[in-house]
Amino acid sequence: MKIFVCIKQVPDTETKIKVAADQNGIDTAGIKWVLNPYDEFAVEEAVKFKEKNPTAQVWAITAGPKTRAVESLRTALAMGADEAIVINADEKLDALSTAKALAATIKAEGGAHLIFTGKLAIDANQSSVPQMVAEFLSIPHTSVVSKFENQGESVLVERDAEGGAKEVVQMMNPSLIAANKGLNMPRYASLPGIMKAKKKVIKEVEFSTLGIAATDQKVKYVQFTLPAEKPAVKLLTGDASAQAAELIKLLRDEAKVL
Amino acid sequence: MSKILVFAEFQNNKLKRSSQELLQFAAKSGHTVLGFALGTQAGTANAELAHHGAQEIHFAKDASFDMYNPELFTTAVSEVITKTGATIVLASAGSTAKDLFPRVAAKLNAGVISDGTEITISGDDVKVKKPLYAGKVFATGTFENSAIKIVLMRANQLLVGPADTSKTAPATEHTFAAPSLKTIIKQIVKGTSEKLDLTEANVIVSGGRGLKEAGNFKLLNDLADVLGATVGASRAVVDAGWVPHSMQVGQTGKTVAPSLYIAVGVSGAIQHLAGMSGSKVIVAINNDPNAPIFQKATYGIVGDAFEILPKLTEEFKKALHH
Numbered sequence: 238m239k240i241f242v243c244i245k246q247v248p249d250t251e252t253k254i255k256v257a258a259d260q261n262g263i264d265t266a267g268i269k270w271v272l273n274p275y276d277e278f279a280v281e282e283a284v285k286f287k288e289k290n291p292t293a294q295v296w297a298i299t300a301g302p303k304t305r306a307v308e309s310l311r312t313a314l315a316m317g318a319d320e321a322i323v324i325n326a327d328e329k330l331d332a333l334s335t336a337k338a339l340a341a342t343i344k345a346e347g348g349a350h351l352i353f354t355g356k357l358a359i360d361a362n363q364s365s366v367p368q369m370v371a372e373f374l375s376i377p378h379t380s381v382v383s384k385f386e387n388q389g390e391s392v393l394v395e396r397d398a399e400g401g402a403k404e405v406v407q408m409m410n411p412s413l414i415a416a417n418k419g420l421n422m423p424r425y426a427s428l429p430g431i432m433k434a435k436k437k438v439i440k441e442v443e444f445s446t447l448g449i450a451a452t453d454q455k456v457k458y459v460q461f462t463l464p465a466e467k468p469a470v471k472l473l474t475g476d477a478s479a480q481a482a483e484l485i486k487l488l489r490d491e492a493k494v495l
Numbered sequence: 496m497s498k499i500l501v502f503a504e505f506q507n508n509k510l511k512r513s514s515q516e517l518l519q520f521a522a523k524s525g526h527t528v529l530g531f532a533l534g535t536q537a538g539t540a541n542a543e544l545a546h547h548g549a550q551e552i553h554f555a556k557d558a559s560f561d562m563y564n565p566e567l568f569t570t571a572v573s574e575v576i577t578k579t580g581a582t583i584v585l586a587s588a589g590s591t592a593k594d595l596f597p598r599v600a601a602k603l604n605a606g607v608i609s610d611g612t613e614i615t616i617s618g619d620d621v622k623v624k625k626p627l628y629a630g631k632v633f634a635t636g637t638f639e640n641s642a643i644k645i646v647l648m649r650a651n652q653l654l655v656g657p658a659d660t661s662k663t664a665p666a667t668e669h670t671f672a673a674p675s676l677k678t679i680i681k682q683i684v685k686g687t688s689e690k691l692d693l694t695e696a697n698v699i700v701s702g703g704r705g706l707k708e709a710g711n712f713k714l715l716n717d718l719a720d721v722l723g724a725t726v727g728a729s730r731a732v733v734d735a736g737w738v739p740h741s742m743q744v745g746q747t748g749k750t751v752a753p754s755l756y757i758a759v760g761v762s763g764a765i766q767h768l769a770g771m772s773g774s775k776v777i778v779a780i781n782n783d784p785n786a787p788i789f790q791k792a793t794y795g796i797v798g799d800a801f802e803i804l805p806k807l808t809e810e811f812k813k814a815l816h817h
């Protein structure tokens with residue numbers, strides 16, 4: 238029984254992002270790369286599943302430039318994943334092509350009983366790939382999941398919807414679960430886990446061998462810019478009453494947002 | 496001339512403001528605008544789509560659409576896009592559309608750009624500006640090899656004019672063969688808040704560690720009630736368990752862009768700033784004059800939140816309700 242975890246390597250949230258000279262991307266020099274925070278919840282849930290279901294095997298999979306993308310796989314292995322696959326691909330691969338590559342590789346490995354992913358990657362913030370993978374594999378999905386229960390033939394999950402609402406959803410397996418924060422507390426990798434992960438042979442798949450057409454690349458990002466600099470803050474003086482009154486006046490008359 | 500299909504959403508039998516934005520924007524593009532909605536409210540309230548610019552109304556009023564089911568919606572939406580021949584699809588980047596449209600895109604082999612903050616349509620060329628890395632940079636997304644272009648816009652980015660209630664449009668009802676579903680929605684537990692979701696809110700009042708303890712969020716709630724605002728929070732207080740993650744603003748929470756963002760006791764970690772710097776006007780209230788939040792703020796008050804919050808609530812009450 239194979240459990241796949243689709244993960245992505247992203248710049249750390251504390252990293253400053255600079256625009257590349259040609260403005261067609263970001264300057265990757267000096268960036269600290271980490272496993273996408275939402276993917277940590279996905280890895281944790283898969284490993285927890287394996288602990289309760291000894292026949293399960295956890296496969297971590299990612300698509301990206303292999304020299305650095307393998308680092309995120311090693312993190313997943315250190316947390317308890319059994320096997321790892323890197324699809325060696327350009328970092329500018331769009332969501333649709335990425336999802337096609339992941340789905341094709343999962344299929345080639347014999348398919349999945351369950352697939353876990355993060356609800357989104359914090360770089361492009363698209364939350365597209367999980368749903369696309371599910372569609373390409375013709376399996377149900379639920380995104381933004383904060384509770385998971387295995388029921389054998391099916392899973393019961395809770396999805397965080399708008400305005401704090403919770404949707405309780407049952408899916409027949411195989412199914413895909415896109416994790417939200419709150420699903421679990423991701424474990425820290427143990428030292429033996431890290432040592433084992435370092436030695437693990439990671440399976441490599443070349444994107445070009447998957448039969449995905451160049452025309453499957455649908456979206457391209459250009460003209461990268463930094464956000465416009467904000468003018469200096471206007472500090473309000475006086476006592477609390479005066480500050481409150483002044484703020485309301487400014488919001489109404491100057492900023493015109495009231 | 497092409498067809499733009501706007502996926503519209505209703506709440507309490509009223510067309511959501513975010514859907515009004517999209518219809519009114521599409522009406523100015525020179526293309527034919529199709530307003531499309533699903534569910535009971537789409538049956539009773541679809542005339543409103545025309546008031547905001549739809550030249551054709553498409554709807555399915557079956558009650559099965561009152562609860563969002565990804566498989567059911569994917570089938571219906573893909574079918575209507577194909578049937579109508581729409582080549583540009585617009586929706587608001589809320590909880591439903593963000594889940595639904597990537598799956599629709601996969602089914603139709605189309606590109607999708609989410610979280611747009613600016614959009615230009617000239618002829619069949621669609622360009623979408625969106626924040627990446629939670630707003631640390633912006634980029635322009637373009638489509639290539641995509642016969643159908645799907646764009647999910649953030650709320651509050653486009654202008655909304657008044658409705659023209661004299662306008663009407665022909666309405667087409669759609670029905671679908673029931674697909675065999677592997678997804679069952681067992682139950683929907685309503686949130687405690689009737690307020691707009693953070694991603695749609697036009698005014699947000701956000702609290703951080705400076706509020707000292709969970710109970711003090713009451714002061715924020717009081718202010719938010721007066722302003723009709725949604726309450727948000729920093730990662731620190733979510734991690735401390737004061738408030739649920741659904742309230743978290745930032746790179747690992749929700750990316751927001753309201754007209755007015757009031758941050759109280761939020762120091763302004765880089766990942767929080769990234770998530771809210773798209774706000775039009777930012778007010779920071781903090782007792783530390785060196786807090787990074789002041790670098791992003793339009794107006795700042797250095798002082799004691801517990802003293803200022805009640806005063807603000809009182810003053811706003813006077814200013815807004817007399």
